[in-house]
Each structure stands twice: as C-alpha cells, then as structure tokens.
Amino acid sequence: MSKKFYSEGLPFECTRCGHCCRHEPGFVFLSEKDLESLLKYFSISQDEFIEKYCRIVDVGFFKRISLIEKPNNDCIFWQNGMGCSVYSARPLQCRSYPFWHAVMDSEESWNEEAESCPGMNHGKIHSEQEIEEWLKKREENPPLDIDS
Ligand code: SF4
Ligand code: SF4
Numbered sequence: 001m002s003k004k005f006y007s008e009g010l011p012f013e014c015t016r017c018g019h020c021c022r023h024e025p026g027f028v029f030l031s032e033k034d035l036e037s038l039l040k041y042f043s044i045s046q047d048e049f050i051e052k053y054c055r056i057v058d059v060g061f062f063k064r065i066s067l068i069e070k071p072n073n074d075c076i077f078w079q080n081g082m083g084c085s086v087y088s089a090r091p092l093q094c095r096s097y098p099f100w101h102a103v104m105d106s107e108e109s110w111n112e113e114a115e116s117c118p119g120m121n122h123g124k125i126h127s128e129q130e131i132e133e134w135l136k137k138r139e140e141n142p143p144l145d146i147d148s
Pocket of ligand 2: 020021028075076077078083084085086087090091094
C-alpha cells in the first residue's frame, strides 16, 4: 500500500478565528447522531429544530438537512464574542475539520485548504491513526438523507 502524505501526522491547532463558521454561505450537513445531539441540547422537537435552524437541501438523489446562516452569512450558531454557541453538540462535520476526505485526498488539497485555515500546518501534530479515525467517523455517520 502506498504511503499516505500524512503518514507522519499533520500539524493542526484551531486558533478559533471563526473563518470556517462565518462570512460565507455553505452547508453544514447533519448526520442522524448530530441531529439527536442538537435536539437533546435544545430540548426541542425535531420539527421545531428544523423549522428554526435548518434548511432542506436537494442534492440530486437525496435531500439533506443543513444548518442555516444568519443574514450576514455567519452560521446560525455563531455568536460574536463566544464563538460556536453549541460547541459541545456541534456537528461531526465541524468537529472533524480539517480531516475531511476531500481535504485529505492529497497534499495539494491539504495545502490549498490551509490557505483559508490558519490552524492548519501549525501546532499540535495529529497522527495518521487519528486522522484515519476522523475519516472513518465521517463514513460511519453520513449526512442524514430524508424524503421530504
Ligand atoms: S478556519 Fe481553521 S483555525 Fe479558524 S476556526 Fe476554522 S478550523 Fe479553526
Ligand atoms: S455549528 Fe458551530 S462549529 Fe459548526 S459551523 Fe456553526 S458555529 Fe461553526
């Protein structure tokens, strides 16, 4: 098996700059477990949570649930001065960043992503095993596909 570009681990330490949570529209897709955790966190019903904080995104064959943004394109859960207001229940997509399949695909994609994340290529080294565990977690907890 060929050696991965991250076989010696990779440095990453979040500076909490908030860049990945703010300013630009994007999708934060929820897995079944993410939804469960957030419902528990807010103690509200699924319908109420989706109505208040989510949008349904048609991705072709499936529809998925994504968090919405505020009018200024910050994530609905971003709070100035506090950061992520649901930090302990934040979705796996957020927790596993930047160790996403699309980013870990090649050294080139890693370095390209690092241009917009000041935490990448700095700080604590994350081992190959740790990175693979994040990738596996994403595979085991895919975005929830819904019918309507
Ligand atoms: S862009 Fe990178 S450093 Fe900034 S909050 Fe996101 S993960 Fe952390
Ligand atoms: S849920 Fe939290 S960590 Fe995820 S994008 Fe929103 S503010 Fe950022």
